[in-house]
Amino acid sequence: MEESTADLIRAQLRRLRVAAGLSQEEFGKLVHYSPSMVSAVETGSRPYDRSLLARADEVLRSGDLLVALLRIAEREGQPSWFLPWLDAERLASQLRVFQPTLIPALLQTEGYARAVIRCDDLLSDEEVERRAAARLDRQGILTRPDPPQLIAVIDEAILHRRDERFQGLMVHQVEHLIACAERPNISIHVIPLSVGLHIGLSGPFSLARGVDGGWVASQEAQLTARPTDSEADLATLLARWETVRNEALSRQQSIELLKEVAKSWT
Structure with missing residues (x-):
């Protein structure tokens, strides 16, 4: 997931919480997170996951905005189960x-990455190239x-x-x-x-x-x-x-x- 997308999701989470008049402690009780964890997620020192965003959408009555942003991020490159790890890695x-x-993965050359990904013969050439590019981007x-x-x-x-x-x-x-x-x-x-x-x-x-x-x-x-x-x-x-x-x-x-x-x- 691109850094800008992750930052956008966090910024929207923080904006929606403040607009709802909820402190981090009040919001944390509603989504079953501690105040320190809410703060860490909003500032980017801890990763978020789909379940948190879904609960936040429900509590903040955002019309599924946060989960929708997560879906955009998924379409941009990575499956949903991998996004929390990519966030933690970054x-x-x-x-x-x-x-x-x-x-x-963080130490693979472009050629090695492409060869490993191409081992999955269910992937199209276009998908192989997309995944190889995403892997190299992680190395940044x-x-x-x-x-x-x-x-x-x-x-x-x-x-x-x-x-x-x-x-x-x-x-x-x-x-x-x-x-x-x-x-x-x-x-x-x-x-x-x-x-x-x-x-x-x-x-x-x-x-x-x-x-x-x-x-x-x-x-x-x-x-x-x-x-x-x-x-x-x-x-x-x-x-x-x-x-x-x-x-x-x-x-x-x-x-x-x-x-x-x-x-x-x-």
Whole structure:
């Protein structure tokens, strides 16, 4: 979702609340949010979701304005279930990403992103291009003036998917990872093949820490990515993060391994 759309939704939420004569505390009671959470959503330090906007439309008698704006955002690029995570990702001060099967989306080259998306043979060429462009747009958070710290842990097996058709693509992708890893706000850590089985093989997940220090997590599946800020879920995923991070090589060791892999591809 574009930043301007997210800001517009927040601005309309705040405008409607004030026009209704409701304080953040009064409004929060009606939509089952704490005053601090209402404030965080309105200022952009915490993401909103469809259920909040639907309740707000009902309470503020807005004629479904907020949900309609959300539908516009969905048509512009991303499914509704992914929007809360994109919002959390954009607002994060730190991102922790674990991927056992693919290069993380924020670190993919255009060619790699397009090849991965094209694996879904139900998508038209136009849809593939649209999704690839949207994925590259997400990466803009890493080059803005105040970028988040990105710590990515990947499994070495990702780097060794041998297919001669994609040799040039993989060389470029691994070289891109090396360049990213040498930037001050990005750390890439590789779990070597010698580790064998580990808890991370259960599936990918991401963690975003907002400017308020709160965490939001996302677990990816075939059809959805489930954002959550449940204390129990966060405790589990933060513990799993420590496990996979501890299994991985150091930053410099990982860069050296990536350089060896790049040579092997050439």
